[in-house]
Amino acid sequence: MGVLERKIRQKEELRTAILDAAWQLVLTDGWQSLSIRKIADAIEYSIPVIYNHFENKDAILLEFTREGFLKLAAHLMTAKDGANTPAEQLERIADAYWDFAYANKEYYQLMFGLGIPACETVNQIPEMQEMTRILTSTIKAALAAGNNPEADYFLKFHTYWSILHGLVSIQMIEKDGKPDDIKKMILHDAMSGFIKSLMG
């Protein structure tokens, strides 16, 4: 009596159908536009069926988040295996991290909670330029005062800002509150390294 096996197989098929449909919808319209109703429509079932396979919408998103981290880890691992020295491995991993994020934007946005507003609105905020102006002018002055005056200030500005934002947002994600002084240590460590390489 393989009837029970068939049932759990069918159930599994429906589950993956839900995930496939959801993924397809995300690829075309993005996370913000994903809805239970659209998924139900795509798989040609009624809405409550989805709740037989996932507790709620967040559970579906969590599934993709998990998937994303697994894919990323695999990607980084093969990159690491392509090099021998640790230093070279770190560079390869960095490249792989970058490639993954851009080849799988949808995953990355979900994994790190990158909301929508930014990409569409933040660009047209003139108030932001006041901040970038302060940063670039300081970077320029530092370059002029250091031993790498020929370096690209715009590139260095981006590096500086990215380090800052990365530190902040990564630590905002991790709520397992490390003490503030340790967080600041990480900041100062990153900054001293950057400034050293900046000034030459």
Next chain:
Amino acid sequence: MGVLERKIRQKEELRTAILDAAWQLVLTDGWQSLSIRKIADAIEYSIPVIYNHFENKDAILLEFTREGFLKLAAHLMTAKDGANTPAEQLERIADAYWDFAYANKEYYQLMFGLGIPACETVNQIPEMQEMTRILTSTIKAALAAGNNPEADYFLKFHTYWSILHGLVSIQMIEKDGKPDDIKKMILHDAMSGFIKSLMG
């Protein structure tokens, strides 16, 4: 006949009342929970009144985004003024940037589109540990092979990851597509600086 003046003053008051009420709601319940209806309820007006002052909900958020960037710029400026050499200014600015982000989490989250899911769910994703394991082991190996074997690998791991994530997410926000090779240059620049300071 100051009647017209009174009218535009009242209109202005209502506008700020909307923003004040919205901000209060955000402080207590976060951005995700903010709704037009709650704002209308708080200011004791009907819903459409809000649309007389803001085109839509995004316009309200945009207002706060602008405000946030202005506050950040001012904060960074005073930090910069507190130091003389460019190198020291860059450090002070980094500190100020950090302080602002944590003293004004709501602003920062809005400004950079940091969604909610992360802080509540990402933490409990065991799949993430596979990735961190790869990174930390490589960092450890690099430290062992370099001239700073006594350095804190966990701190360095965090720095490494933050740089990567910062570069990715900042450049995802800026949709004015710089060519990919320039983006990669920024990445390599940041990485070479980090690795140099890592290996000593």
Next chain:
DNA sequence: GAGGTAAGTTAACAGTGTTATCAAAAATAC
């Protein structure tokens, strides 16, 4: 006071996530 303008309200539309209720189908028991 009559006419016109602006302010503010009610009510609705089109969505969203989620769930209680119920019908039908399928598997089991007799």
Next chain:
DNA sequence: GTATTTTTGATAACACTGTTAACTTACCTC
């Protein structure tokens, strides 16, 4: 083969969301 139970799925609703059309009311101008 029929009856019973269990599972599967659908309908319909609830409580929200952003947004807007239509209407009333108050106010200012003439």
